[in-house]
Amino acid sequence: MKIRLTSLLVNDQDKALKFYTETLGFVKKTEIPMGEHKWLTVVSAEEQDGVELVLEPISFVPAQVYQKALFEAGIPATAFNVADVEKEYERLTKANVLFSVSPTPMGPVKLVVFNDTCGNNIQLFQVLQRQKD
Amino acid sequence: MTYYQQEMLKIRDKYFPRPYQISKIIQARYFIDTCSADNSSLDDIARNSHLSKFHLIRLFSRCYGRTPHQYLTDVKIAKAKKMLLTGEGVADTCQQLGFESTTTFAGLFKKYTGCSPSVYRQKSNFEEPVFYIYSELYTHKK
Numbered sequence: 001m002k003i004r005l006t007s008l009l010v011n012d013q014d015k016a017l018k019f020y021t022e023t024l025g026f027v028k029k030t031e032i033p034m035g036e037h038k039w040l041t042v043v044s045a046e047e048q049d050g051v052e053l054v055l056e057p058i059s060f061v062p063a064q065v066y067q068k069a070l071f072e073a074g075i076p077a078t079a080f081n082v083a084d085v086e087k088e089y090e091r092l093t094k095a096n097v098l099f100s101v102s103p104t105p106m107g108p109v110k111l112v113v114f115n116d117t118c119g120n121n122i123q124l125f126q127v128l129q130r131q132k133d
Numbered sequence: 134m135t136y137y138q139q140e141m142l143k144i145r146d147k148y149f150p151r152p153y154q155i156s157k158i159i160q161a162r163y164f165i166d167t168c169s170a171d172n173s174s175l176d177d178i179a180r181n182s183h184l185s186k187f188h189l190i191r192l193f194s195r196c197y198g199r200t201p202h203q204y205l206t207d208v209k210i211a212k213a214k215k216m217l218l219t220g221e222g223v224a225d226t227c228q229q230l231g232f233e234s235t236t237t238f239a240g241l242f243k244k245y246t247g248c249s250p251s252v253y254r255q256k257s258n259f260e261e262p263v264f265y266i267y268s269e270l271y272t273h274k275k
Binding site: 073075100107128 | 136137138141144145148149160163196197
């Protein structure tokens with residue numbers, strides 16, 4: 001058994017695809033029409049053979065309730081690893097992305113949380129490295 | 134401040150080591166990342182980080198959720214995978230990464246990757262694309 005996919009509920013698949021590719025920089029991997037919705041996955045541009053993120057439609061009402069509760073509490077639906085969280089914070093702020101948590105050290109990582117415009121808070125984290133001598 | 138941020142800060146203050154200790158643990162991790170090609174021991178890692186072995190294990194585990202030894206093994210296996218894929222022999226890889234014996238190396242490698250070093254060395258990276266029909270679960274209407 002292997003982990004090849006992870007799923008994120010989004011309230012608008014087209015809007016999500018635009019945000020995750022054009023703003024965050026992911027790459028579309030698969031798109032299969034399925035009536036009103038589609039099977040839609042994106043991957044990291046730096047790891048295109050890596051785990052796929054499924055941008056999952058959310059017509060199911062209990063799932064909407066769950067997503068809304070998480071969002072209102074500021075709880076991230078998922079987290080992505082970056083090399084430099086400050087740099088991403090600066091880049092995404094310029095792209096008008098709204099952050100609920102600015103760069104904050106948390107033990108051996110530094111993190112931020114932003115609004116993905118599709119109903120989710122997303123966390124970015126950087127594993128801190130030794131300061132250069 | 135969101136509920137999440139409040140909880141996050143509480144957890145940080147309660148469970149993570151102090152900043153000066155964290156910088157020592159980051160140093161220990163860096164030492165493991167860069168020195169795993171020799172026979173680095175826990176003593177070496179602790180000495181390099183100016184921590185006792187006991188403190189090193191305790192603080193490292195609190196920061197990364199792995200003991201220094203487990204992390205060292207992770208790093209060695211990742212390096213072994215790279216070396217094997219670039220054509221390095223199993224015995225040479227084992228020796229360069231400081232494993233006790235090829236038997237120990239092969240056993241650990243299989244545990245981490247699911248196949249023996251020699252099979253891994255030969256295998257192609259190609260895997261069939263996989264997807265599952267899950268969206269159907271979310272297509273219900275009000």
